Every structure is written in structure tokens, then in C-alpha cells.
């Protein structure tokens with residue numbers, strides 16, 4: 001009777017703990033795609049199989065330890081082997097493994113089939129941000145961490161989406177199959193969004209494929225999941241899933257903005273507007289290495305504030321930003337920033353933090369250099 | 376040879392009677408067991424490959 005009560009207590013505790021664990025976010029999320037739900041149910045089935053096996057095996061073990069203990073006069077058996085028992089306890093796990101492999105393989109097959117996609121998005125990892133390229137649409141942008149520096153350094157309170165928020169999320173239409181082509185410009189990153197059940201390495205020189213079809217509109221957050229250097233924890237992924245009509249509107253807006261940006265490269269820009277624009281770009285892209293105040297972290301990342309040789313050589317300043325420095329961490333920004341952004345950020349660097357070059361770099365100048373390089 | 380194949384299959388499963396093991400070790404010709412091991416190994420690989428090809432279709 002006592003024993004029965006004890007086992008009932010154990011059972012009730014376990015049953016009570018399970019929903020708590022599920023509700024607490026300790027379990028993997030069920031997600032918002034058919035694939036993620038498949039993965040979730042596989043995970044739960046296999047989890048429960050493991051629980052049952054664990055209870056039986058450890059139950060038998062503890063029971064034997066307790067029941068046949070030395071102090072109760074138990075004597076060890078001395079037989080050497082029992083072939084049929086051994087065959088049984090080998091065959092049963094074998095069957096269980098095969099039974100688990102069948103649905104798991106079926107799910108893997110769907111996961112690895114990116115064919116017949118409605119939309120292709122190229123995802124490029126960069127130290128330390130993601131770049132999204134809507135292939136065939138001429139729309140591309142980088143997605144930078146937008147958590148404020150004060151929150152990171154602890155001088156202001158941390159927001160709800162601390163380190164999981166970006167300036168521009170990846171916008172995707174719900175209900176459509178979106179193929180993701182993942183690669184990297186520098187080191188290995190990994191694009192991971194738990195709710196979409198996608199975690200795919202972005203490897204320089206390779207293009208990995210994956211796909212999602214999101215069922216519910218919403219905002220889904222994730223992170224880089226491959227240690228990629230100093231700011232690995234500061235390159236989150238944010239996906240905003242919207243209805244297809246909203247997606248089309250958004251796409252049209254982006255295209256128009258891109259066109260305007262291209263057109264504005266032709267006109268003459270004043271120092272103030274270049275400075276304002278440059279400060280934005282600098283904060284989002286360059287400050288991670290060269291620091292917000294331009295002091296860098298020598299010798300790894302050179303200071304730009306008070307860097308007199310740089311101020312004396314505007315030409316080298318421009319070419320460094322356009323082409324990067326081969327063999328160092330300084331990336332080439334030729335393809336990732338627009339001519340306006342490049343011109344603005346260089347102007348900013350030459351006139352901020354006490355630097356007083358006094359000159360501006362015009363977007364048209366950068367556009368010409370880029371065009372000349374392309375030939 | 377049939378004996379050797381049966382022993383190799385038992386080894387694949389990981390279960391063998393002690394008696395049979397002793398008998399195998401009395402044999403003077405290890406070559407038979409090596410050949411049996413290679414044959415069963417190749418058949419196993421082909422079998423797994425076949426299952427994989429069928430599953431991928």
C-alpha cells in the first residue's frame with residue numbers, strides 16, 4: 001500500500017511538471033510552419049519514448065538494487081550468459097530505432113526540398129549583421145542590431161527584446177514557399193530562428209539552401225548560432241511575416257526608395273546632410289570595430305579620430321572603405337553600402353570627433369569610382 | 376564457411392554463445408572469418424545504400 005502511494009506521488013509530480021516545463025519555454029517551440037510542427041511532434045514522440053525506456057530501465061535497476069541488497073542476504077547469481085535475453089534486449093532497441101527513423105527521415109526529406117519556391121532570398125552573414133537580398137527584385141538591405149548602447153552597457157534598463165531587435169527585419173509573405181540561400185562574406189555564421197525551425201550555417205564560399213513557409217503573420221526572432229567573433233551575440237535575426245498583399249506593398253515601397261536613393265547620388269550634397277546620414281551608417285556598421293567615438297581598439301582596430309595620416313590622404317580613405325583591406329578584418333563596402341552611404345560615412349569620419357578635414361565626399365564621386373571599377 | 380558467416384552475423388548483432396565463440400577460436404583458419412566479415416560487411420553497406428535510395432525517391 002505504501003509503495004503504491006509512493007509511485008502514485010511520483011506519477012502525479014511528473015504529470016504536473018510536464019505542462020509547467022512546456023509552458024515555461026524550456027521546451028523547443030512548436031513554431032509557425034508545417035515543418036516546425038513536424039519537428040516538434042517528432043521531438044515529443046521521441047522524448048516520451050525515452051521517458052518510458054528510462055523509467056523501465058532505471059526502475060528495474062533501482063528496484064533490483066533495493067530489493068536484492070546485501071543486508072537482506074541476497075546472493076549474486078553466477079551464470080555467465082543468457083543468449084535469448086541478450087537477443088531480446090538487442091532486438092527491441094533496434095526495432096525502436098528503426099520505428100523512430102521512419103518518420104524522422106520523412107520529415108528530413110521535406111526539409112531538404114527547397115524546390116518550387118515562390119520567392120528567393122539570399123542571406124549573407126557578415127561580421128556582425130545579416131544582409132538580405134530579394135533575388136530578382138533589386139531589393140537588398142542589411143539588418144543591424146538596434147538595441148541601444150546604454151542598454152548593453154547597463155546604464156539604462158534592458159528592453160523586452162534586448163539583443164533580439166534590428167533596424168530592418170527580413171519581411172516575408174505568409175503562405176508562400178520562400179527559399180533561403182545562405183552564405184557568408186567572412187567567417188562561418190549560422191542563421192537561426194527557432195519558431196521557423198531553421199538553423200542553417202552560412203559558410204564563406206558556399207551557398208546553403210533552406211526554405212520556410214510561414215503560416216501565421218508575426219515577428220519571429222533568432223540569433224547567429226555559430227561563434228563568429230567579438231560581436232557574435234550582437235547580430236540577431238528578426239523575421240516579420242505579413243500577408244502577401246502587405247508584402248507586395250512593402251516590396252513596392254522598397255523599390256521606390258532604392259530608386260530615389262540611386263537618383264539622389266547624382267545631386268550635390270551639403271556637409272550637414274552628409275554628416276547626419278554618415279552618423280547613422282557609422283553607428284550601424286562601423287562602430288562595432290572602430291567604436292562610436294572613433295577611438296578604435298588599437299592595434300586590432302585602428303582609431304579614426306585624430307588619425308592625421310588618414311585625413312591627409314582622402315583618396316586612401318575612400319579606397320579603404322570601398323575595397324576594404326585585404327587580409328584584415330576591414331571589410332569591403334563596395335556591395336553592401338550605397339554610394340550615398342559610403343560618401344556620407346567617409347565625410348562623417350573626416351569631420352567628427354574633432355577631425356577637421358572640412359571637405360565633403362560626394363555620392364556622385366563614389367558612384368563614378370564604383371562604375372569605373374566595374375568596367 | 377557457413378559457420379563463419381553465422382558468427383559474423385552474431386558479431387553484427389553483438390550477441391554470441393560462449394560455446395560457439397570457443398569453437399570459432401579453435402579453428403586454424405582465420406582467413407575464413409576475414410572473408411566472411413568482408414562479404415557480410417559489403418552486403419550490409421549495399422543494403423543500407425538500397426534503403427537510402429528507396430527512401431530518397
Ligand SMILES: [Cu+2]
Nearest residue numbers: 189190224228
Ligand atoms: Cu555570426
